[in-house]
Amino acid sequence: MLSKTEGDASSSGLLCLENETFLKEKVESVDENYIADYHEECLQMLFDREMSFGFKKSEPLVLCNYLKHVRSEAITWILKARAAFGFRFQTAYLSMIYFDRFLFRYSIDSEKSWAMRLLSIACLSLAAKMEEMEVPALSEFQIEGFNFETKTIQRMELLVLNTLEWRMSLVTPFAFLHFFITEMCKSSPPDMKVIIHLILFTMKEVNVMEHRPSVVAVAAILRALNQRLSRKAWECRMNSVSFSGFLEIEDVFTCYNLMQKVEMGKSNMQKTVNLPDLSSTRVTDPLADSSTSAK
The missing domain is CATH 1.10.472.10 (Cyclin-like)
Structure with a gap:
């Protein structure tokens, strides 16, 4: 058994290893390629989950x-x-x-x-x-x-x-925002209020089964970044991102055009959809958010 003095010395020695300089060096030494690989794997997992539950325009919900x-x-x-x-x-x-x-x-x-x-x-x-x-x-x-x-x-x-056959762990557009914004908005961050308004607007306008969550997410980001993209500029922007191969480009374009209605009905949007106050909105990595849990 350690004496009190020995125990204090041992504990002190361990704590010294975790000083501020040591931790800072460790953080700075993290391989950026490792982080990129981690994000790619997480994004792949989200796409796999999305596809496994089937969001298909071929199975629309006809609303009377x-x-x-x-x-x-x-x-x-x-x-x-x-x-x-x-x-x-x-x-x-x-x-x-x-x-x-x-x-x-x-x-x-x-x-x-x-x-x-x-x-x-x-x-x-x-x-x-x-x-x-x-x-x-x-x-x-x-x-x-x-x-x-x-x-x-x-x-x-x-x-x-x-x-629903107890299949409840579905993906939403918000799960993709962190990953898409990280790659698409390196120079200037988008207005998160606009993105969230666009996502909620789309949720109101169409059956959410018609557009994959990833499609809604990327369309909302593109609309928030630039309201006047030509078709050619829009396609160039989409082809420049690494995850474009996972998306149906025409579906993204359709959703992108749908969101233009926001500009047309902007003045009535708050009243019609009853959109909430977004003043404290922030985006986090959904896979690193410990508050998410199944109960």
């Missing part, structure tokens, strides 16, 4: 006027609830992926408007369990005019889980 209306209401409530609970933007987007995928597989009668509200709650609750560290009690997920019991919400959650 009723579904368009209730879907718009669902998005409005989800964005309000996201802000109220302090959830991340990817949680709101993920809940709409659940919402759209569920409606693609399961039909809800137009007479059961309450069921659509209940579906909104269940999708946001499930998304929060996948993305957030702290999830409110189900009793806190309420929509004005409705008072669903916890057991009722749980039954809808189970229906969503079974309908």
